[in-house]
Amino acid sequence: MYKASKEIKEKLLVADIIVEVRDARIPFTSAAVAEFSQLTSHMTPKIILLNKSDLLEPMLLTKAMRRLAENDLKGSLRYVLPFSCKQVKPSHISSVLDTLAGVPVRRRLKSLPTKVIVVGVPNVGKSSFINLMQRHCRNRWKDIPLEHTIDDSGVAKVGKHPGVTKHVTGFVVSHQPYIYMLDSPGVMYPRVDSWESGMKLIITGCIRDHSTDSLAACQFLLNMLIERKDSVAMSKLGIEIDDWSISAHQVLRKVAHRIHAFQKEDKEHQQENEDLLRTCIYILRKFRQGSLGCFPLEE
Ligand SMILES: Nc1nc2c(ncn2[C@@H]2O[C@H](COP(=O)(O)OP(=O)(O)OP(=O)(O)O)[C@@H](O)[C@H]2O)c(=O)[nH]1
Numbered sequence: 001m002y003k004a005s006k007e008i009k010e011k012l013l014v015a016d017i018i019v020e021v022r023d024a025r026i027p028f029t030s031a032a033v034a035e036f037s038q039l040t041s042h043m044t045p046k047i048i049l050l051n052k053s054d055l056l057e058p059m060l061l062t063k064a065m066r067r068l069a070e071n072d073l074k075g076s077l078r079y080v081l082p083f084s085c086k087q088v089k090p091s092h093i094s095s096v097l098d099t100l101a102g103v104p105v106r107r108r109l110k111s112l113p114t115k116v117i118v119v120g121v122p123n124v125g126k127s128s129f130i131n132l133m134q135r136h137c138r139n140r141w142k143d144i145p146l147e148h149t150i151d152d153s154g155v156a157k158v159g160k161h162p163g164v165t166k167h168v169t170g171f172v173v174s175h176q177p178y179i180y181m182l183d184s185p186g187v188m189y190p191r192v193d194s195w196e197s198g199m200k201l202i203i204t205g206c207i208r209d210h211s212t213d214s215l216a217a218c219q220f221l222l223n224m225l226i227e228r229k230d231s232v233a234m235s236k237l238g239i240e241i242d243d244w245s246i247s248a249h250q251v252l253r254k255v256a257h258r259i260h261a262f263q264k265e266d267k268e269h270q271q272e273n274e275d276l277l278r279t280c281i282y283i284l285r286k287f288r289q290g291s292l293g294c295f296p297l298e299e
Contacts, residue, residue: 008186011117011168015182016105017045019096021120021129024050024082025297027064028071029200032121032188045103046078049096051125054084055290064296079103085128086290093136100179113178115170119186123205126185133181134171196220200297205288218280221287222248224297233292237283255279 012018023030027050048068053061065080079099083092105114120126170182190206192198201207202217209217225233229244238258239251256262256279262272286292 008119008188011182011184011186012044012119014115014168015044015117016114017047017100017103017116019047019049019116019118019129021049021051021083021118021124021126021185023124023204023206024053024056024061024064025295026200026204026206027068028298029197030121030124030190030204030206032119033191045105047096047099047103048078048080049083049129050080051083051085051129052290053082054087055294056296057294060294060296064298083125083129085125085132088132093133096133097174101174101177113172113180115168116173116179116181117186118181119188121188121190121201121206122208126187130181130183130185133173134183137171137173203284203287203297209284214280214284215277218252218283219248221283222251225292226251228295230293230295233295236286236292252276252279252283255283 020032022032027048050061050064050068056064061082065082068080081092081095081099083096100114100116103114118126118130168182169184170180173179173181190197190201192201192207198207198213199217199220202209202213203221207213224230226241226244226246226248229241231241234241234251237251237255239254241251253276256276259279259282261275261279261282
């Protein structure tokens, strides 16, 4: 963990622009806040990329972007862009490139590349985004070498250079202006300031769940679906609900029956907890894949 923090620190120090990837379904809860204030200058421009926007209705996405702009970005120079690595839209890529090109950075000298680092809490799609940009840029500039290393002075060079003590690797995303994206993301910690935030982070996979958490997180999710009277999501779980006063535990049992999670030979119900846990993992996986439909977890 210490090593990871040290690496992020070093990368943030060389970065001219920070792209913070967040999960569009939890635009506030998936903020990578932990080290930001200590490690970055207030002057470093930040772009917030609301990834996984394919898992949110367009109207809600617009709302989330507006709320972020109103609440989260006061007084600092930031941009909020929608993105989806799963349903890639050329307009998303071009708006990222245009925004990067237009961001006023401290030193935009022709000889020095503007260095962009991608950061975010786990599982928000940082690597997917970097890989996608790398593929796009490789196709765009077929004849120009795109893989570089950068030494401490910020000069990008092709190939490996002996004598360069610290270097970061990445690829060119734009030649005019000269913009370079580091190819390894900075993984940061989320802020878990309430039980509810923790549940949302587990549901979306930003925090790894252990068995007890899976049960609690799944029940949290099912309660949300019950509250929303979300018959579409329920039908995707293979069940129908006639009376919405049903409890999360009852829904869980219904799904367990539906997927035949209960073991037939377990007449004494000794395995029941394990069977329900397997069902929770099944439900959470479906949600994370977007198979339960598009809905926000934050109002
Ligand atoms: N639906 C959807 N899934 C996505 C999107 N982007 C990434 N994913 C999925 O989210 C999961 C995590 O993606 P990664 O790119 O590994 O995320 P990461 O932030 O690099 O994760 P860590 O390595 O844990 O820090 C994978 O299963 C991806 O397929 C997206 O835009 N939409």
